[in-house]
Amino acid sequence: MTKVTSALIATIVIAAFFVISNAILVNTVAHPDFAVAIGIPIIFGALSAAGFLYVFCHEKLFPFATVIEKRQEKAEKRWFRYMPHTGKVASVFLVGAAGGPLVGALAANFLIPKFRQKYYVVLVSGALSGLLIALAARGLATAIFAYIMHFFS
Numbered sequence: 001m002t003k004v005t006s007a008l009i010a011t012i013v014i015a016a017f018f019v020i021s022n023a024i025l026v027n028t029v030a031h032p033d034f035a036v037a038i039g040i041p042i043i044f045g046a047l048s049a050a051g052f053l054y055v056f057c058h059e060k061l062f063p064f065a066t067v068i069e070k071r072q073e074k075a076e077k078r079w080f081r082y083m084p085h086t087g088k089v090a091s092v093f094l095v096g097a098a099g100g101p102l103v104g105a106l107a108a109n110f111l112i113p114k115f116r117q118k119y120y121v122v123l124v125s126g127a128l129s130g131l132l133i134a135l136a137a138r139g140l141a142t143a144i145f146a147y148i149m150h151f152f153s
Contacts, residue, residue, distance in 0.1 A: 017048060017102065028134045029141040038134045045130025049101035049122045056109040073106075088112050089121055096125025097132065104129065 024044050031037040088111045096104020104125045108118045115121070 014102075020044070021048075025133065025137055028137050034138075037138060038131065041130035041134040042127045043130070045101050045133075046123045046127040049096060049104050049126025049129075050119055052102050052105035053108055053119060053122045056105055057113070089115065092118075092121055093125045093128075096122060097128040100129050100133075101126040 021044065024041055028037045028041055031040075092104065092107045092111050095107040099107075101122075104122055108115075108122045112118050112121070
């Protein structure tokens with residue numbers, strides 16, 4: 001596979017991930033059932049984190065993974081600068097929860113490549129990331145709606 005083809009596939013994968021995650025975020029804000037609105041981002045966060053980790057661990061099968069890794073390297077280094085004294089697993093967990101599934105999978109591939117339970121760490125941190133994003137979006141939308149209703153009443 002050529003570098004241009006790998007870069008194109010990597011761009012499509014990242015764009016699809018962001019489009020799907022934004023659609024899920026809109027659904028989280030708009031859905032009336034709280035359990036469904038929170039559950040979907042949790043499941044998507046966990047599964048996408050595990051999927052990205054699988055792709056990054058099997059670079060020979062997925063040559064576009066190196067392009068994605070190089071693009072996300074800057075965000076990963078920024079998060080590691082904030083936590084220099086935490087353990088590797090705790091760092092992966094915190095980076096995954098705060099940075100999202102993609103950055104969490106990159107951190108796991110970089111910091112704990114030989115750790116047997118790295119998929120569990122990434123699944124839990126991706127789920128926590130989805131939960132935090134969903135709760136923040138739901139709370140922000142509720143606050144804005146309440147302010148607008150108060151302003152017009």
